[in-house]
Amino acid sequence: MPEKYKNASDGMKARVVKGYVNDKHSYLEEYIKIFTQGMKYKWDGNLIYIDLFASCGKAIITESNTEIDGSPLIALRYPFRAYFFNEIDPEKIEVLKERIRHLFPDKYENCCFYCMDANQAVVDIFNEDRIFQTRLQPLTLIFSDPNNLNPYFSTMQFIADNYRADILFHFSTGMDLGRNISNAVKIENSKIDRFIGDKEWRNMGQKDGIIKYYFSKLSRLGYRLGNDGYPFNRPVLNSKKRLLYHLFLLSKNVIGEKFSKISLNYSTQQGDLFNG
Numbered sequence: 056m057p058e059k060y061k062n063a064s065d066g067m068k069a070r071v072v073k074g075y076v077n078d079k080h081s082y083l084e085e086y087i088k089i090f091t092q093g094m095k096y097k098w099d100g101n102l103i104y105i106d107l108f109a110s111c112g113k114a115i116i117t118e119s120n121t122e123i124d125g126s127p128l129i130a131l132r133y134p135f136r137a138y139f140f141n142e143i144d145p146e147k148i149e150v151l152k153e154r155i156r157h158l159f160p161d162k163y164e165n166c167c168f169y170c171m172d173a174n175q176a177v178v179d180i181f182n183e184d185r186i187f188q189t190r191l192q193p194l195t196l197i198f199s200d201p202n203n204l205n206p207y208f209s210t211m212q213f214i215a216d217n218y219r220a221d222i223l224f225h226f227s228t229g230m231d232l233g234r235n236i237s238n239a240v241k242i243e244n245s246k247i248d249r250f251i252g253d254k255e256w257r258n259m260g261q262k263d264g265i266i267k268y269y270f271s272k273l274s275r276l277g278y279r280l281g282n283d284g285y286p287f288n289r290p291v292l293n294s295k296k297r298l299l300y301h302l303f304l305l306s307k308n309v310i311g312e313k314f315s316k317i318s319l320n321y322s323t324q325q326g327d328l329f330n331g
């Protein structure tokens with residue numbers, strides 16, 4: 056479905072969203088809070104935030120007409136050494152820049168903006184910022200919040216091989232995935248082929264089998280899974296309690312998982328795993 060926009064109180068564009076966006080943002084914020092507090096001394100403040108699908112920084116909730124901060128402005132409330140924002144739409148990234156210049160003038164110098172496909176941004180950010188390639192490599196939190204199946208598996212591999220990063224990963228595990236699967240089986244080089252990184256998923260049965268297969272591949276890159284075969288996660292449901300997507304915490308470290316559990320306790324609303 057195409058995204059909708061309205062003007063926010065600052066006169067610039069804002070995404071029009073449903074109220075359940077609060078679940079995503081509160082989990083993100085709780086995770087960022089504990090990540091920046093818990094890792095501050097261990098990493099001597101060398102913490103980085105990367106938002107791969109940043110959008111324009113503000114949203115308006117349809118049901119209540121309330122204006123809220125998007126993920127980049129939430130992250131800017133917390134002490135990262137640098138912030139990398141990527142967004143494919145040039146108009147949105149310009150709006151985001153303008154908002155940050157206005158709302159966080161002291162932090163503007165610590166922000167880098169990219170306007171490209173997220174799969175390319177991951178590579179460019181790594182190659183352009185030399186700090187990633189030194190012995191003092193930062194600890195990075197990556198927020199991956201696409202509208203549909205993204206990033207490619209090759210990108211996840213690049214991150215696992217090159218970054219020291221936890222990834223908060225939006226995966227449309229709800230009805231959209233079912234639809235995408237039935238469409239993709241007929242297509243030679245489909246979105247799902249690129250997302251999962253091969254064509255084997257076609258032999259994995261229904262949706263749950265395919266999701267487990269995807270995570271078994273990620274576990275081979277070093278990401279931790281629970282006994283149920285999934286990384287730690289929180290489901291996001293709509294007002295009719297139908298599953299929309301999961302936010303998965305991909306971490307190679309047991310501390311990431313611990314942070315994630317604490318964040319879940321403090322963030323709003325909870326649903327059950329795969330009940331959609």
Ligand SMILES: C[S@@+](CC[C@H](N)C(=O)[O-])C[C@H]1O[C@@H](n2cnc3c(N)ncnc32)[C@H](O)[C@@H]1O
Pocket residue numbers: 107108109110111112113114124125126127141142143144147171172173174200201202205
């Ligand atoms: C769900 S929105 C992100 C919302 C934002 N994270 C927040 O919480 O405020 C997804 C964004 O990804 C952008 N986008 C879509 N495809 C992309 C791609 N391949 N690479 C980078 N950005 C993309 C869209 O323009 C859209 O603004």
